[in-house]
Amino acid sequence: MTTPAPDRSAAPRPQPKPGLMDIHAYVGGKSKIEGIAHPVKLSSNENVLGCSEAAKEAYRTAVDRLHLYPDGKANGLRAAVAERYRLEPERLTFGDGSDEIFALLCQVYLEPGDNIVQGEHGFAAYAIGARACQAEVRMAREPGQRIDADEIAKCIDERTRLVFIANPANPTGTWLTGEEIRALHAAIPPSVVLVLDGAYAEFATDPRFEDGLDLARTAENVIVTRTFSKIHGLAALRVGWGYGPAGIIEPIERIRPPFNTSIPGQEAAIAALADLEFQAHSVDLVEQWRPFLAQQLGGLGLEVTPSAANFVLVNFPDQPGKTAREAEAFLATKGYLVRAVANYGLPDAIRITIGLEAHNRAVVELLSEFMGR
Known part of the structure; x- marks a missing residue:
């Protein structure tokens, strides 16, 4: 039997339809770090080369x-x-x-x-x-x-x-x-x-x-x-x-x-x-550095989910001091923004956009430091 809809006409102020306020609004990747003027943003899968x-x-x-x-x-x-x-x-x-x-x-x-x-x-x-x-x-x-x-x-x-x-x-x-x-x-x-x-x-x-x-x-x-x-x-x-x-x-x-x-x-x-040249350059960058990140981070004992996109998903152990949440926070202290994905049912993972060479190498070095602490 269908539950009748509540009578909104008797409410003291306008009411949204049922269920609307139960929706969790979309939250994009972080773009700011307090105290760091220009962080490296690898949290939203944007094209690091800019545009054509x-x-x-x-x-x-x-x-x-x-x-x-x-x-x-x-x-x-x-x-x-x-x-x-x-x-x-x-x-x-x-x-x-x-x-x-x-x-x-x-x-x-x-x-x-x-x-x-x-x-x-x-x-x-x-x-x-x-x-x-x-x-x-x-x-x-x-x-x-x-x-x-x-x-x-x-x-x-x-x-x-x-x-x-x-x-x-x-x-x-x-x-x-x-x-x-x-x-x-x-x-x-x-x-x-x-x-x-x-x-x-x-x-x-x-x-x-x-x-x-x-x-x-x-x-x-x-x-x-x-x-x-x-x-x-x-x-x-x-x-x-x-x-x-x-x-x-x-x-x-x-x-x-x-x-x-x-x-x-x-x-x-x-x-x-x-602009086919710009598109090819964008793909080439990802194809060069996506396997680099997978191999290097895998060498740190982290499981990297095989990816066909311009990012990698890195899975962390559920171990105090080495969790995904702590890794995200650690990278932020060093000026690198990545995406926590607990809201996607992946509390033990972070998503990292493929960056420029300097960004990708720095992420590996920082996570090596994090995992070795």
Whole structure:
């Protein structure tokens, strides 16, 4: 029997709908350390190289049009993305970062009593969007910190509407092969939308990795999302996009806020997309230093989760003096910010963004000092 909703009309002041104040607001990676003017920020998976010079110039050029509304359909950027990835432009949607697309999907598909399924260490934005729609969030076990199709399938029932999968995953960095993604899709009922969050897809260079766009091209219940925040280094401009069938894109477009991506954001994104050299340099940096961190930190007795993203997840022993929380605090005293991930169900781990050579070597030296204390 359904519990009746409380009568908010008799309240002494306006009341939010039930459950909203139980949501834990998203908390980003730390950016400040008291007493240290310019800490090294390796806590938010930002592109340590910055962004394309062409994107900067496009941003500067847009300054004289700040009084104008942007193109609400982002047609220039739409054409650029469609050409780059060989996609049908009418099957694209654009958001204030891919986070907005997640929230819009929740608005489109979720009613009170419905549910979404995600991995137990899944990105917090999925759950926030679902709970804002008064839906249940089901966390599937991740054996070995990896998404498992069987565990996802166990959580699905007749009220499941969305399954959120980041590939590669955040905060673990683990990833699924194309074959595994197709098996996962096959285990999901056709009435359930599979959301493939590809925020870190450009950093996954193993030939077995697939970005999901081909699956979304042919399946009626798959949408792939991407962002300009990571590989392109445009995190401040908040531009994301999604590609899927008309049956998913059209309802999103009906409720998408007008003018949700700005003129500077759209034009910087177009320029960034064309700068293949900057993208290659960004990938090369990660491919050089990601295995370095894994090997060096592994040599200190720390378990590093295999990653296909621009960060590594480092697992610490549950031993006083050597815990993840203490390691994070120790690095902060030395001017290095990393990300504690206890709120993602990983209390014994920290996430470290791949930095420049000097940053990566310093992190190894500092953690060597920490572990040897």
